[in-house]
Amino acid sequence: MNKQHTNRTLHYVLLLLLALGTLFPILWIFLSSFKPQSELFRVPLTLIPENWTIENYVSSIRQGNFIRYFSNTVFVAVVSTLLTVVINVMAGYALAKYIFPGRNLIFTLMIATLMIPLQVIMIPIFLQLKRLGMLNSLWGIIIPPAATPTGIFLARQYLVTLPDSLIEAARIDGAKEFYIFRKIIWQMSQPIVATIAIFSFMWRWNDFLWPLIVITDNKKQTIQQALANFVGQLQINWSELLAMTTIAIIPVIIVFLAFQRFFFSGITAGSVKG
Amino acid sequence: MKKTVQGNFHQVKAPLLFLLPNIIIFVIFIIIPAIQGLRMSFTEWGVFTEPTFIGLANFKELFQDKVFWKTFSNTLVFSFFTVAMLTIYSLLLALLLNKNSIKGEKICRSLFYIPSLLSMITVGIAWRFILGDEMGIINYLLSSLGGESIHWLTNGNLAMASIILVSVWAGAGYYMVILIGGLQAIPLELYEAATIDGASPAKTFLNITLPLLKSTLLVVMVLATISSFKAYELIFVMTKGGPGYATKLIVQQVYQVAFLEDRMGYASAMSILLMLLIGLVTIVQFRITGRDQDYE
Numbered sequence: 001m002n003k004q005h006t007n008r009t010l011h012y013v014l015l016l017l018l019a020l021g022t023l024f025p026i027l028w029i030f031l032s033s034f035k036p037q038s039e040l041f042r043v044p045l046t047l048i049p050e051n052w053t054i055e056n057y058v059s060s061i062r063q064g065n066f067i068r069y070f071s072n073t074v075f076v077a078v079v080s081t082l083l084t085v086v087i088n089v090m091a092g093y094a095l096a097k098y099i100f101p102g103r104n105l106i107f108t109l110m111i112a113t114l115m116i117p118l119q120v121i122m123i124p125i126f127l128q129l130k131r132l133g134m135l136n137s138l139w140g141i142i143i144p145p146a147a148t149p150t151g152i153f154l155a156r157q158y159l160v161t162l163p164d165s166l167i168e169a170a171r172i173d174g175a176k177e178f179y180i181f182r183k184i185i186w187q188m189s190q191p192i193v194a195t196i197a198i199f200s201f202m203w204r205w206n207d208f209l210w211p212l213i214v215i216t217d218n219k220k221q222t223i224q225q226a227l228a229n230f231v232g233q234l235q236i237n238w239s240e241l242l243a244m245t246t247i248a249i250i251p252v253i254i255v256f257l258a259f260q261r262f263f264f265s266g267i268t269a270g271s272v273k274g
Numbered sequence: 275m276k277k278t279v280q281g282n283f284h285q286v287k288a289p290l291l292f293l294l295p296n297i298i299i300f301v302i303f304i305i306i307p308a309i310q311g312l313r314m315s316f317t318e319w320g321v322f323t324e325p326t327f328i329g330l331a332n333f334k335e336l337f338q339d340k341v342f343w344k345t346f347s348n349t350l351v352f353s354f355f356t357v358a359m360l361t362i363y364s365l366l367l368a369l370l371l372n373k374n375s376i377k378g379e380k381i382c383r384s385l386f387y388i389p390s391l392l393s394m395i396t397v398g399i400a401w402r403f404i405l406g407d408e409m410g411i412i413n414y415l416l417s418s419l420g421g422e423s424i425h426w427l428t429n430g431n432l433a434m435a436s437i438i439l440v441s442v443w444a445g446a447g448y449y450m451v452i453l454i455g456g457l458q459a460i461p462l463e464l465y466e467a468a469t470i471d472g473a474s475p476a477k478t479f480l481n482i483t484l485p486l487l488k489s490t491l492l493v494v495m496v497l498a499t500i501s502s503f504k505a506y507e508l509i510f511v512m513t514k515g516g517p518g519y520a521t522k523l524i525v526q527q528v529y530q531v532a533f534l535e536d537r538m539g540y541a542s543a544m545s546i547l548l549m550l551l552i553g554l555v556t557i558v559q560f561r562i563t564g565r566d567q568d569y570e
Contacts (some may be wrong), residue, residue, distance in 0.1 A: 015370055019385055022443070024389065028411060029400045041409040044418070070479045087295040094289035101286070106293065111331030113304050115556075119504045120549045122541055123532045124307035124314060134303075147299035177288035208507045224395045224507075231399060231511050238403060245399050252391045260384055267448065268455035 026249075033057070033242035040239055056243035066244065068219060069226040076142055077204040078224060083146040084200040089189050091147075092155025093181060097167065107156070114149050118209055126213050140214040141207070141222070148203075151196045158192035158268060159185070195266040198259050202252050223248045314542035325539065332543035342544060344519045345527040349551075351434065351525060353502040356441045360498045361491065364446045368453035369483075383454070387447035397444045398511025402427065405512075430520035433513050437521055440508060445501070449494045456490030457483070467520060492563040496556055503552050524548045 028047075032040060033056055035049040060066055093106050118125065125144070126135075134140035162185075170180045186193075208224040215221050221229075227248060230241050256263060315332055317325040336342055367386055371379050389397070404410050405426035414425035426436045460483065468478045506525045509515055515522030524544060532541035 011370065015382060018367070018370075019382065022386055022389060022447075023402055025400045025443070026392075027404055032403070043414070045411055045414050087299075090292040091296045094292035098285050098289035103289070106297075107343050110296065110300065113300055115500070115552065116304055116308050116549070117504050117552075119506060119528075120545050120552070121304070121307040121311050122529070123538050123545065124310040125303060126533075127310070127538075128303065128307050144299060144303040145294040148450065149304075152296065176286070178291075182293070201392065206395075208393065208395050208510075224393050227395050227399060227512060228507075231395075231402070238409075241399060242403065245396050249392055249396055253388070256384075256388070256391050263382070263387070264451055267451045 024038075029242050030246055032270060033239070033246045035239070037239045056239040057247070060240040060243045060247075063240070065219060065221075066226065069221055069223045069246070072138060073205060073223040076138055077201050080142040080146050080204045081197050081200040083142065083199050085193050086152055087147060088151030088196055089155045089186070089193060090181065091152045092157075092159050092192075093185050093189075095152070095156045096159035097162075097164070097185075107152075110152055111149050118145075118213075122209070122213050129214055134214070136215055136217045136220055138215075138220060141204075141210045143168060145204070145210055148196075148200065151200065153265060154196055154269060155189070155192055159189065162188055191262070194259065195262045195269075198255055198262050199266055201255060205252055212266070311542050311545055314539050315543075315546045317539040318537075319539040319542075320536040328539070332540050335540065336543055336547070341519060341522075342524075342527060343413045345522045345524050346547075346551075348434070348521065349503065349548075351499055352438060352441075353499060353519075353555075354506065355438045356445075356502045357495055357498045359438065359442045360494055361444050363442055364449035364494065365453055365486055365487075365491070367446060368457055371450070372454055372457045383451070386450055389444050390447040392444065394444065394505075394507035397440060397454075398508045401436070401440045401443075402512050403480040427513055428517050430517055433517060433521045437505075437508055437512055440503065440512070441502065444508075445498065449498060452494055452497075453487070453490055456487050459490075460486045488563060492559065495559055495563075498560065499555055500552060503548065503555075524551075525542070 014028050025179075029048060031047060034052050034054070036051055036053045036055060038044075039050060091110070095103060111159070129140050134143075166184055166188075167180055170184055175183075206224065207222070208228065211222045211225050212228075215225065223244075227244060230244065232235065314325065316327060316329060318328050318331075319325040371382050371386070392400075405412055407413065407423060407425055407428060410426070412426070417423050425432060427433050464482050464486075465478065468482060473481070504525065505523060505528070509521055509523060509526060513521045515526045525548070528541045528544045528548070531537050533543065
């Protein structure tokens with residue numbers, strides 16, 4: 001009995017230490033972003049700011065194009081997510097509920113594209129976008145990554161479990177295929193739509209490599225690019241950088257806290273990243 | 275166990291129309307570029323010049339290219355340690371959080387997942403702030419304990435170790451969730467039987483948990499490997515590949531040669547080797563872990 005008790009205490013102590021190590025870096029930059037510049041590196045360092053200030057936030061929002069970077073990123077993440085959800089659920093439906101020649105081959109090939117990451121084909125992608133006139137256009141970072149193998153996989157796995165009888169009944173009533181998709185399937189797909197939407201938003205919000213390849217025009221850059229540019233300077237203004245970083249982190253944390261259960265079910269069902 | 279309802283609607287036009295947007299994007303932005311990348315690797319090509327076919331010259335040059343082989347071995351070192359530590363650490367987290375005896379395990383799970391939400395750019399910024407030579411909090415704590423400050427990001431080996439540890443910090447929560455899913459799929463009766471037989475926790479782990487978790491561990495390892503070969507942002511922010519070439523990986527070198535040195539053909543040849551490397555390592559992992567398991 002006593003041994004079990006010690007084991008349990010050890011278990012909690014270990015978890016607590018690991019949780020501390022996991023969260024401390026985030027807490028540290030968050031709290032530091034509210035310190036005045038003079039306090040940021042002042043010895044002795046303190047965890048809690050002595051004089052709380054939002055000056056870093058005010059000055060980083062005021063300077064340069066920060067609002068523009070932020071709104072570019074919102075636009076890209078939202079539009080790309082809408083596109084992803086619609087086309088992925090459509091594809092998932094086709095693969096789950098129809099029988100046609102080449103169905104399995106198409107499914108396998110789509111999943112296999114996971115093995116060709118952007119990092120490996122960034123040069124020909126760059127040339128392709130150049131040819132299509134999509135360089136320096138936000139559409140160049142919205143459209144190409146919108147077709148995600150992960151989303152198609154999740155949608156298919158979910159839709160396969162829906163009963164066929166509903167679709168049959170609608171068809172007997174004379175409904176057209178696209179009408180069935182829009183009125184029945186789409187309504188019933190809401191849980192998986194939410195899951196795909198949340199992941200897509202997070203991927204697009206955090207994306208750096210696509211914008212890096214596609215966008216060179218300073219006014220069209222995203223928030224991750226802006227952060228990377230800021231870090232690239234010789235003299236980094238850490239106070240402002242930490243404030244900007246916190247602003248870049250907050251939207252995904254909010255989405256996560258609001259939709260936690262979709263996150264975990266999505267990861268377990270998909271076990272794939274894209 | 276699993277429901278295998280298969281659609282029974284024999285149609286050709288409707289499903290192909292539903293698939294069309296995805297297919298168009300895949301063809302234009304993955305398949306054509308992949309083929310073109312292969313073709314480009316046999317050419318000499320700058321952004322503003324016409325490509326010239328030069329056969330295997332790029333690959334021959336590549337085998338002599340010391341910088342490339344340095345980035346190649348860096349990639350292997352980075353990938354090996356990152357994947358090994360990620361697998362072990364996320365398994366530890368999953369085991370600690372899977373037990374139903376833990377109160378608030380759901381909240382704990384969310385807390386440990388949070389780093390996985392951050393972009394690698396923000397992860398890099400946070401850790402550069404923490405590990406910085408002069409003003410980072412870690413060196414501050416070390417020096418106030420009477421130690422000397424450590425050059426986390428400006429000493430070659432330490433810089434590599436730092437980006438590996440930060441990658442583990444950033445990725446563990448995601449793989450932990452996958453592994454918890456795998457642990458929860460193991461029937462409880464097996465554990466009950468083991469307890470009745472008086473098996474020690476270590477024996478139970480080795481004889482029940484590990485074998486039944488094998489396929490999930492394989493998924494974790496394959497995903498972690500592919501993602502480690504793609505690492506770009508973290509190094510971009512934390513070390514820029516330095517000091518010297520100490521933390522430069524193949525992806526960094528490809529970007530540099532293609533876009534900064536304007537040698538697209540040569541950089542494509544590097545990409546082809548990277549792709550082969552990813553494929554090879556994935557196959558080896560499947561072989562080692564055995565294919566006797568079917569996982570759905």
